[in-house]
Amino acid sequence: MAKATTSERARRLIALMGHLTKDSSYRVADLATSLGATPAELAADLEALSMCGANDLDPYSLVPVMIENGTVEVFGHMPALSGPVRLSSAEATALAAALQAAGFTANDPLVAKILSAASAGFDAEELEHTVRAAVSSHEHSVFGILADAAQSHTVIEIDYTGTGAPSATTRRVEPAALFAERGAWYVTAWCHRSGSWRTFRIDRIREARVTGETFDPSVHGEPGPISAFDVTGLPLATLRFLAEEPFVEREWPGARLAEGPDVGTTIVEVPYGGTGWIARRVVARLGRVEVLGPAELREAVKALAHQELSSATAT
């Protein structure tokens, strides 16, 4: 964690003061996590805050906080800066860009609500025209339901269409973590249908419904690496790339060259979690990539090509 500048530390305290209410106590460690500081750094800043006041000559104007045993005790009303301070232009930009990254557009009610707290210097329209941090588009209500379920440990029901699947399956899941990786958001959840930890791409969830049932997050243990591209233990497919289809490592996560180029072709081993995913990617190369093995994957590619050809011919 980079050391904060004096300006950032003061901004943190000013943001924090809007939340501190009389006769409340807060764990310094929790506040530090929210503010991106170390507990020691924030404790030192809160000590400094307890020495602050509007008038150097009036000891009764000091900020009424006391830090003891890792806890901040608030024993009076905040002086002067007691209300929520508006978002500065930079803060509003950061929050709007972050929400963009989660698929919330400028027209979304949540974005409008948040930006109502921005200072006059912030121009939402200019941001919309100059920064696009959108990772991928998805139903934002689904994102909110998943995020809430992960925090409140609520079982939800999702309609999920996996890669290449012709229709959705309905599953009850226990969401553990949401993450963004290279162009998409995912949720890692315990899936009741498969009885295992699964990662679902959020833009493939058509609908999410709250069941009202809660779950104990300790029952199934840790979900393992939170990544869409974790290839540990996956089977390998051997693919031959013809000369007109250059092998691009980024398009095949975890792939490695199996042999050097041979008469203009490249042989590659690609880890794959599901036959549907890799078969569709091979078919999409329209004969410029061939599956050398395993045999069942060759069959799957042939069957998928046949199915798509039938569909394309009927169109």
Next chain:
Amino acid sequence: MTDAIERLVNLALFFADARGTVTAEQARAQVAGYSVGQDESAFIRMFERDKDDLRKAGLTILADDEGNYRLDRAATFSTPIELDAGETAAIRTVAAALADDASFPYATDLRLALAKVTAQIDAPGVHATSRLADESPERQGADVATLSAAAATGKRVSFGYTNTAGVSAPHEIEPYGLFLHDGRWYLVGRDTGKDQVRTYTVSRMRSVSTNSAAPKTPDFARPDDFDVARFVRLPFQFGASARSFEAVVRFDPPAMWRAHILCAGQGVLTPDGQGALWTVEAHSDAALLRFVLENGPGLSVVSPPELAQALRTGLGAVEVLHG
């Protein structure tokens, strides 16, 4: 001795507590951290810096020509934002994920923003992570922060750039906007050497620097009609515009719910029975066919007819190859 952080908070409280206007001299006399014996010009510089820092914190400090200051309370304070559980969870999840993502260029401001808008600042942590950019995320994040600040203040930037052909050259750009696509940040701006608006991949830049001359004076004005969204492309829309053609793709009814997600704001979607026809500009036959197949089933090429035929021929080739 009062340290700098105390002085800044003291000054914020002094402005917020004042009933009317105040002067710099009053601040010097009443705010702990300023010294009456301090050199006048040093005090003025410190006072100006401190006001800038407080403005960055969200305080609106107004000044008149006579050197009187006051806090604009309506512009400084907001009413608390009422968020439902789903909205709160969504914001906390997004912020938790992006605040620790080195490739997100606004992490510090994001944390401070979250602290201001969420009611429960000491809520337990959220399990969420992010890797917006997968290639050199730290460098992309730092460069995008520099480019974003330059775009916001209208300053030119310079960098070395290696294009897709492997040719490196220095560039000077008037940065207009930035976008993220498929794990990479891109800059759109006017190349002053070529006098053209172009798109640059941030991960291909080296030694990004901002014109340091006259830092408070913009070097250029962004065109009023600029919209970075016009430069965001789908995978089949890259390449020479001379090869541009119009394609029509059909969404079958079972795939309809994903249509607006896959179209990503590009082209026109027209209802066609229970499905839809998507008319969209494309620059690459192969990339469009790949897009249709990778996002299937339920997508098919309607026109141009020769492209629909190429799809059938290619699928036949896959069958033969794996037969």
